[in-house]
Amino acid sequence: MTLYADLRVARGSFDLEVDLAIAPGEVVALLGPNGAGKSTALRTIAGLLPLDTGRIALDDETWDVPPRTFLAPEHRPIGVVFQDYLLFNHLSCLENVAFGLRARGVDKHTARTEAARWLETVGLTSYARTRPRALSGGQAQRVALARALATSPDVLLLDEPLAALDAGTTLHVRAELGQHLTRFPGRTLLVTHDPLDAMVLADRLVIIENGRVVQSGTPTDIARHPRTDYVAQLVGLNLYRGTANGTTVTLPTGGTITLAEPAQGPVHVAFPPTAVSLYPTPPTGSPRNTWPATVTSLEQHAHTVRITLDATPTGPPTLLADITPAALADLHPTPGHPLHATLKATEVTTYPV
Template identity: 45%
Template sequence: MTAARATAAGLEARVVVRRGGFTLDAALEVPAGGVVALMGPSGAGKSTLLGVLAGLAPLDEGHVALGERTLDVAPGRRTPPAARGVVLLGQDPRLFPHLSAGENIAFGLRVHGVSRDAASRGAADWLRRVGLEGLGDRRPSRLSGGQQQRVALARALATAPEALLLDEPLTSLDTETAGDVRALLHQQLAATGTTAVVATHDAVDAVALAGGLVVLEDGRVTQSGPVRDVLANPATRFAAAVGGLNRVTGTTDAATWRAGGLVLPRPAVPVGAARAAVFRPGDVRIVDAPPAGPWEWTARVVRLEQTPAGVRLRTADPDVAVDVVAERATGLGVGDAVTLRLDPADVRFVSAGDGGVF
């Protein structure tokens, strides 16, 4: 069982859940053996959606189907979690503290009817596959966070689930460990052919693990498609931020596109149309003088954030992120006025509604 590929099954769902003043209304489709990333701000409904798919929460409306099987139909029909062929793995590995790493993996196999000896052999095989050979007798308390997550992944995949749901499994890990576990996830999902949904805040996870990306905001899907297409052509400011881009919506007149103090040449669209300008924070420059030429404007600093390469300034009217080296931000503070310049050649215009490129 442990060496075999999972039985690939497509996952398709329409999920409506109402909780107080919040409503989740989202559709999701993952091809058999495919991986889809699910991204959205905190409170968007990602964990709620995964909980419904895993059978941990009921639907108010909609359905969940896995391959040829309809798991849930609202109202009234709901397949128990243990009978779904779906495994949910979150930030907390949830290993049994009184069992060793090998015993934790073997437990999942035993629950699925595998004999004790076969489960023990399967656990040893999976420990090798996740890079923990020789550590099978250690209890979770003697394993690092990354090692515990590897054991949890091995326990999940050892049972050959039809679908695996990952709820930000790398969030609690340091950068280097997260990179190692991410590479392991990519390798094992490909090797087992497991259909998977990965909820994450990190665009690196989406690019490295998934073929498709669904953006969920305030309980609604705001954009979906191939990962690189969504990140390159964001339909919302959140999607733009995930892809490391500015997305600023403006309006046009006969000659220009305008958003607050930022003025650019009008794209080839009807006068008065709302369009969004997409550009990188690194393409915006600070100018040491009042605006004196085209494509320059005065902005006010509203926030400063540290980045791996320096400092990111958040400015208002319009809301634009500007990346500079640390020395260039010396002396700047919240409330200060700065002159910014953006070369129109560095700007792409997208539809204000759907992210399509013009």
């Protein structure tokens, strides 16, 4: 059974118009900036927020079709893991996991037995009698996941499930969560703003901005062919739109980018910041893309430094370059500092707008 969600919600000046379909065993990540409508979409599927128009259904089982049908949240076969987990602090981990089963009418003994089995599955058997306040962030996340899965839901909703974890814990918990999702036979919607969570955990990405879907596809397709500036920033690429005529792409600002392979008409142009080289003086040789540029900002990125430059009027208005700390020491760039940027034409990817 496939989950179909044609979501139409208006809240003040904000309108959400998103179509989703999630097949059994599939993990779909809903990705977008703050305020894009991710949590609104999740809340409508959960039944915490009614649709204004549209339809939510699990195959032929209708959950929400205004104004005739609305299935209350407690009657929807869903499991939810919220960003802050929402564990009951007055209950033990065992009773937290058993809660959903008890709410569905399962007797106490059976619910506790099933809860114990799920605590064993997530590696927390020894914490059965522990209260949530004594758990680490990673342990609390696993209890919340066990509680969501214990009811054997048809749909699992994950709302920023790793956002509350510290960086040292996230890597381990993300890997554990991925293993559980691989075994889960139902449909999973993962709401996140973290591209790494989406790329690692999801089979398919749906990216929304301002309440609308701007791109969807596999993680590989999204990473290789971003179609908005936001998506390009997520996957760490320089992205421009221009008009190709042979091996030259003319940008709206008047600058040009030279290609290795000819193209024609409106195109996206993309290349990684690592493909950009920086020099204090014009480089020797004949790089096919060489632009005088001005440094506008610097930012430390793990083992590299990302420099933002303005290469107008001959090149792109905003250009990202990643350099090593050693190169930074040689260049001594500061905002306003002039440099020369080069880009190999063979590093440039183009695809139709």
